[in-house]
Amino acid sequence: MPSHTASLFASGKTGKDWMDSVLPTLWVELCTEFDLHCGVVVIKADQEDSFYESASFGYSEDGFYYSFLNRGSVHWETLMTSLEPVSFPGVEFPLFGKNTNALGIRIHAGESVGFLLVELEGKPSFSVLSLLILFAEKIGIEWGKGNQFIPVPVQTLLPEDSSHSIFRDEISNLEVAIQEFHSKRIVSIFGAPGIGKKTLAKWIHQNQNPGAPILVVESLPDHFGKFEKAISEWGKETNLGSLVFTKVQSFSLGQQQILVDWWSKSGFQGFLFLLGPTEFGQEILPEFSQLLQTNSVFLPSLSLFPKPNLVRIIQSIFQELCRTQNRLGLVLAPAAEKELSTRVYQENFVELRNRILSGILTCRTQTVEVSDLEVGKIRMELEIPDAEDLDLRRGIEALERQKILLAMRIFSGNQIRMAKALGISRGSLQYKMKQLGLM
Structure with a gap:
């Protein structure tokens, strides 16, 4: 192993700092050193029930996407529960390389928090396999350091019905x-x-x-x-x-x-x-x-609400929507809260909830800023209509918006990768995004 690669392994950085600054570079060097065709590290997001690509190598601008590893699939469950490396032979699975086989290794930190997967020709040597296993263990240790003591915001403890109860009091x-x-x-x-x-x-x-x-x-x-x-x-x-x-x-x-x-x-x-x-x-x-x-x-319309009560409703709706979208670690920035509390809502709760939900779905950090609330800038039916609502067209459009916005966040707006994950062509994705006011 080159001395520079070894020094990265022994870096003094730890936790989230290591995950953000050392892991991507070290992964590229390891894949290059081991002559791997391509490889990816997928880990769980902070305080979310979602996974994202932390580091990758060899996928070009298309990025990583394996249809057989969709979350919830049999192969996903196998990989995320296996104590041993899992093989995905190229003759059975759609891989990126023409003559490659894939090997997946679970990342564990008290629970399954992700996996690393590499493609290579033939089978890995004992030394390569051992180092990949050690690297997966290293990622699990550093992930645990970065996520072990993250405080849960006090407002997440509000009752689920709090926004409605505050409104009913008015x-x-x-x-x-x-x-x-x-x-x-x-x-x-x-x-x-x-x-x-x-x-x-x-x-x-x-x-x-x-x-x-x-x-x-x-x-x-x-x-x-x-x-x-x-x-x-x-x-x-x-x-x-x-x-x-x-x-x-x-x-x-x-x-x-x-x-x-x-x-x-x-x-x-x-x-x-x-x-x-x-x-x-x-x-x-x-x-x-x-x-x-x-x-x-x-x-009463929202414009008639006392400012403190409106702010309480905004915070309550924000936390309720964070729970439904599995993004409990998010925080609403003070500037974003001020923007929401001073805006005039012609469609009241529908417009307010859609604007907050848009920010939650598209936010790429742990803080929802004013810029996140501006996505779309036009009326967006983001929430799925009630079960009693028979408007099929509106329900389909709302679901499509949610899925596309989620893909935008996960793949940083890369339309090729978004289309692959959504199971449609890039042209179809662009057409839908224009129809739904997302571009």
């Missing part, structure tokens, strides 16, 4: 509406777009009528006869549960009358939720207006 007449829920069996919820009307309806249903079915109706048949038949079927389907109508401001006079008649004459024993804006711009039947006023709740 609704002045919510308590009265809940008290009258069982006697009047109806709640009308009014508010600006994206403020959480449907979320509040589901929360009231789950707390006041747990275990009962709930059906959310997003659109109505234009034909009156079909609407009459549909609402009768919806009532039977929900039985003693809840029937939720969104966008009631779009009801025609005929649809308003059908709903009023059904509510008064059908004998429906369940609960009714009517969701709409604070102001209606079209004609409303007196009977329908009376129904809307029976037990109503008005939700």
Whole structure:
């Protein structure tokens, strides 16, 4: 082994410093010294349930990607649980070299935290194999030093429902509406777009009528006869549960009358939720207006929130989304928090959550900065719609955005490698990114 390579092995740097500065250079020198075709070191990210390429050699600009080692695959599980090196013969697996075989070695630090994989012609000599095993052990030791005492931010200990509970505290007449829920069996919820009307309806249903079915109706048949038949079927389907109508401001006079008649004459024993804006711009039947006023709740826009409460909601949403995206180690920079708390949100929670989620998905460090929040710069439906939402197109677009943004972070925006990991061509990736406002 050359003296320079040996000196890197004996470097005085440790932990994360060693992982960042010594490992990439040392890996290239080892692969060159051992005459390996190519090789990669994959390790677990700090406080995340995700893995990234820490060092690589010989893959050119295409980068490393082995389809048979997709996370969760049989071969991934075999490699991440094996106490011995695992062979991947070139005659059985799609490798980068034409006449190479691959060898994978698990990296262990109390748990499996990654692996190193090399391609070479023939089989490795005993000395090469021994040094690769020692190198994997060295990586595990230094990874453990860098990740053993990382403090968990205090805000990650907030209850999962904290952002919703903080918001509910701002609704002045919510308590009265809940008290009258069982006697009047109806709640009308009014508010600006994206403020959480449907979320509040589901929360009231789950707390006041747990275990009962709930059906959310997003659109109505234009034909009156079909609407009459549909609402009768919806009532039977929900039985003693809840029937939720969104966008009631779009009801025609005929649809308003059908709903009023059904509510008064059908004998429906369940609960009714009517969701709409604070102001209606079209004609409303007196009977329908009376129904809307029976037990109503008005939700304040985010622009009306006291600044300290808005900051608490932002931090709560940030931590909730970090948990769902397995990025618990992230911190929201003070400048990013200020940017979020001073912005005007036309679509309220929908816009706020999407902006925060965009920053979490694209952030490449442990701190979400203002620049991370600007990705896309246009309205982005990042979150998967509710299970009751039947808009298939919107659900597919939201899922595609999440996956592409995740690939952007993992592969540092390299479109060739992103396309390989996503299982599509580079042209298809570029087309989708343009469609989704990501480039």
